[in-house]
Amino acid sequence: MAPEKKSLLSGNHNKLLKxxxxxxxxxxxxxxxxxxxxxxxxxxxxxxxxxNGYSAFRxxxxxxxxxxxxxxxxxxxLSRADYGGIIKSSLRTMFPDVSSRKEKKLLYSLVSSGGxxxxxxxxxxxxxxxGSRFKLWVPxxxxxxxxxxxxxxxxxxxxxxxxxxxxxxWIKTLERGGLVDLKFNTTFFTAGDSREPELAGIWGAAKxxxxxxLITLLLAFPIGVxxxxxxxxFAPDTxxxxxxxxxxxxxxxxxxxxxxxxxxxxxxxxxxIPRSTPLVGGLVLTLMTLPxxxxxxxxxxxxxxxxxxxxxxxxGASKIQTVFHHVLPLALPGMLTGTIIGMARALGETAxxxxxxxxxxxxxxxxxxxxxxxxxxxxxxxxxxxxxxxFVERNSAAIIVLLGFLITMNAxxxxxxxxxxxxW
Amino acid sequence: xxxxxxxxxxALTAAALVTSPAHANRDYISIVGSSTVYPxxxxxxxxxxxxxxxxxxxIESTGSGGGFKLFCSGVGVEHPDITNASRAVKSSEIKKCMxxxxxxIIEVKIGYDGIVLANSKKSPQIExxxxxxxTALAKDVPGADxxxxxNPHKTWKDVNPELPDVAIEVLGPPPTSGTRDAFVxxxxxxxxxxxxxxxxxxxxxxxxxxxxxxxIREDGAYIEAGENDNLIVQKLxxxxxxxxxxxxxxxxxxxxxxxxxxxxxxxxxxENIADGKYPVSRPLFFYVKKAHVGTIPGIAExxxxxxxxxxxxxxxxxxxxxxxxxxxxxxxxxxxxxxxxKPMAAK
Numbered sequence: 001m002a003p004e005k006k007s008l009l010s011g012n013h014n015k016l017l018k019x020x021x022x023x024x025x026x027x028x029x030x031x032x033x034x035x036x037x038x039x040x041x042x043x044x045x046x047x048x049x050x051x052n053g054y055s056a057f058r059x060x061x062x063x064x065x066x067x068x069x070x071x072x073x074x075x076x077x078l079s080r081a082d083y084g085g086i087i088k089s090s091l092r093t094m095f096p097d098v099s100s101r102k103e104k105k106l107l108y109s110l111v112s113s114g115g116x117x118x119x120x121x122x123x124x125x126x127x128x129x130x131g132s133r134f135k136l137w138v139p140x141x142x143x144x145x146x147x148x149x150x151x152x153x154x155x156x157x158x159x160x161x162x163x164x165x166x167x168x169x170w171i172k173t174l175e176r177g178g179l180v181d182l183k184f185n186t187t188f189f190t191a192g193d194s195r196e197p198e199l200a201g202i203w204g205a206a207k208x209x210x211x212x213x214l215i216t217l218l219l220a221f222p223i224g225v226x227x228x229x230x231x232x233x234f235a236p237d238t239x240x241x242x243x244x245x246x247x248x249x250x251x252x253x254x255x256x257x258x259x260x261x262x263x264x265x266x267x268x269x270x271x272x273i274p275r276s277t278p279l280v281g282g283l284v285l286t287l288m289t290l291p292x293x294x295x296x297x298x299x300x301x302x303x304x305x306x307x308x309x310x311x312x313x314x315x316g317a318s319k320i321q322t323v324f325h326h327v328l329p330l331a332l333p334g335m336l337t338g339t340i341i342g343m344a345r346a347l348g349e350t351a352x353x354x355x356x357x358x359x360x361x362x363x364x365x366x367x368x369x370x371x372x373x374x375x376x377x378x379x380x381x382x383x384x385x386x387x388x389x390x391f392v393e394r395n396s397a398a399i400i401v402l403l404g405f406l407i408t409m410n411a412x413x414x415x416x417x418x419x420x421x422x423x424w
Numbered sequence: 425x426x427x428x429x430x431x432x433x434x435a436l437t438a439a440a441l442v443t444s445p446a447h448a449n450r451d452y453i454s455i456v457g458s459s460t461v462y463p464x465x466x467x468x469x470x471x472x473x474x475x476x477x478x479x480x481x482x483i484e485s486t487g488s489g490g491g492f493k494l495f496c497s498g499v500g501v502e503h504p505d506i507t508n509a510s511r512a513v514k515s516s517e518i519k520k521c522m523x524x525x526x527x528x529i530i531e532v533k534i535g536y537d538g539i540v541l542a543n544s545k546k547s548p549q550i551e552x553x554x555x556x557x558x559t560a561l562a563k564d565v566p567g568a569d570x571x572x573x574x575n576p577h578k579t580w581k582d583v584n585p586e587l588p589d590v591a592i593e594v595l596g597p598p599p600t601s602g603t604r605d606a607f608v609x610x611x612x613x614x615x616x617x618x619x620x621x622x623x624x625x626x627x628x629x630x631x632x633x634x635x636x637x638x639x640i641r642e643d644g645a646y647i648e649a650g651e652n653d654n655l656i657v658q659k660l661x662x663x664x665x666x667x668x669x670x671x672x673x674x675x676x677x678x679x680x681x682x683x684x685x686x687x688x689x690x691x692x693x694x695e696n697i698a699d700g701k702y703p704v705s706r707p708l709f710f711y712v713k714k715a716h717v718g719t720i721p722g723i724a725e726x727x728x729x730x731x732x733x734x735x736x737x738x739x740x741x742x743x744x745x746x747x748x749x750x751x752x753x754x755x756x757x758x759x760x761x762x763x764x765x766k767p768m769a770a771k
Contacts, residue, residue: 079477117474160679162680195466274450275502362482363469364452387654387677387746388677392654
């Protein structure tokens with residue numbers, strides 16, 4: 001016996017044992033490295049996006065003293081008055097020694113063209129303002145905004161920066177008088193798209209996304225759940241059923257642009273639904289989301305134990321009563337989780353929307369399902385291609401908002417799974 | 425209960441589908457077309473939407489070719505009213521328009537766009553000739569004996585002894601882009617014509633010449649950087665040895681980090697492009713469906729806004745965005761055409 005015992009602890013076995021331990025340690029470290037790399041990429045993504053984007057939530061404003069003299073409003077149509085001229089004249093009163101045409105142009109370019117529209121809206125809402133003088137904060141031009149946020153280096157030669165020396169002097173003068181200030185950028189959350197970064201907002205795109213997803217949810221959820229119930233509970237086990245099942249699983253992996261092409265051919269060219277509307281977008285995304293929802297719904301129906309069904313049959317319930325009174329309520333949490341994840345994917349989709357004309361410049365905020373609209377990821381795509389530098393930070397801010405929505409939706413899915421999950 | 429809820433939801437959506445005004449009147453202008461004209465057309469559309477009582481036009485960026493395809497597919501509210509283009513309409517496209525009943529088209533030239541080669545400000549400014557551009561970027565170039573051979577040039581110094589000894593690395597748009605079309609047509613073809621053998625070929629066999637002049641090398645010296653010009657600007661900052669090809673408005677906005685290369689002795693400045701001295705510039709257009717004027721509200725007003733001096737004039741807001749205005753006489757001619765809604769003559 002003794003020699004055998006000794007052989008267990010012999011050098012050879014010790015070596016083997018050591019190798020097995022080493023393999024385990026190596027695997028553990030490989031795993032830790034993989035996770036660290038993944039987390040580092042994620043951290044890099046968040047830091048770069050938030051670092052670029054946080055400044056877009058504030059916007060530079062300039063305070064002007066506007067003088068709404070009565071002679072500007074000779075025309076009874078209030079939208080015809082020269083609001084731009086009023087803004088310009090108040091800039092001239094602030095800097096009376098600016099005289100040459102070129103300098104005047106530089107001076108006027110300090111404030112955004114949005115100032116005139118703001119004034120117009122104020123006067124239209126309250127015509128009693130005509131004839132009065134008051135102080136008004138108007139948005140500054142995007143170049144001024146970039147200067148205030150430190151994105152323009154004033155030490156560069158004058159010809160290669162967008163803020164000229166004389167403009168820099170004016171801004172410094174305004175700053176000393178407390179007439180320039182960074183304020184919360186409400187425009188970003190209330191306006192539609194614009195070619196002027198200081199007037200651009202994501203509300204139009206957010207609303208477009210909302211309408212599109214509303215259609216998707218209303219169509220994909222009932223159809224998906226009904227299909228799943230039929231396939232799981234009622235469908236006969238034939239070759240046809242198997243064929244349908246394989247196809248649904250394949251559809252879930254089809255690239256989304258294909259659904260866009262399909263939507264273009266059927267919904268727009270054949271049915272004649274207007275292009276660029278949330279209605280057609282929602283229909284296309286429904287096609288894309290359906291397989292995901294069906295698969296998730298089937299999995300959660302499958303996880304309801306057969307004993308529930310047998311018990312229901314045992315007390316005399318019909319097939320349909322069994323399904324709708326017992327199986328469906330128990331499977332619903334899993335179905336909802338799958339739906340939310342499918343919707344989150346639909347929210348982040350751009351490629352199919354490209355084909356149906358939702359990648360478009362749309363200023364007006366969509367008010368119904370048939371108004372032209374874009375979606376949040378499309379807005380990001382469009383801004384990424386704009387030459388103005390101020391769009392870089394606005395783009396990152398839009399990404400922050402989109403990520404916020406996605407994280408909220410996924411968190412809701414996780415929460416529902418934990419709260420309603422039934423352990424058998 | 426839940427089943428009923430689902431049914432109700434279905435019914436609601438079905439109702440929304442049925443009542444959707446598929447062929448009802450459209451009360452906004454629908455514009456498609458070139459991504460080069462997009463940044464200018466959108467400014468006009470926004471200005472028009474804010475100052476008029478009409479809705480802001482919807483502008484899709486589909487590329488010039490895609491724009492014509494949609495534009496020429498017919499007359500009626502489901503088809504776009506205007507298409508933007510960074511090149512003139514082709515006769516094949518006019519033919520397609522005619523076949524689909526789009527008979528009268530108004531052509532409006534709006535201005536010019538310069539295509540620039542630029543590099544990072546960390547490196548010295550580069551001076552090129554069109555011939556250098558062709559020699560550096562063509563797939564096949566004439567050798568010393570005049571016969572075509574695969575492009576052997578690795579560095580700019582190989583191309584022209586006066587140029588710096590750095591590897592040729594050019595970031596540019598992919599073949600689907602209108603900017604690329606214009607670049608090969610103006611810069612590459614112009615450069616190819618400087619070779620005696622190639623200009624002889626042009627006279628003998630135009631098609632063979634075009635094939636040589638328009639084919640960009642694929643051995644890695646020319647890097648297709650996608651349609652996003654911002655991305656090219658960023659890559660140039662990261663790599664001071666690379667050159668990038670993009671539109672003038674991006675140079676204009678990023679003049680603190682990149683500099684335009686001098687081509688044939690002319691720097692890509694606003695003035696040089698406007699005077700026609702800078703060789704790589706192209707006209708921009710839009711095309712209007714005459715049958716839609718009066719049917720879709722606001723088209724005439726949009727045209728008036730676009731062709732007004734405050735928009736496309738030398739001091740206008742489009743010039744601020746980087747578009748190069750046309751000379752006075754040309755502007756007047758096109759503005760008059762627009763006022764009379766004069767359709768273009770058949771090609």
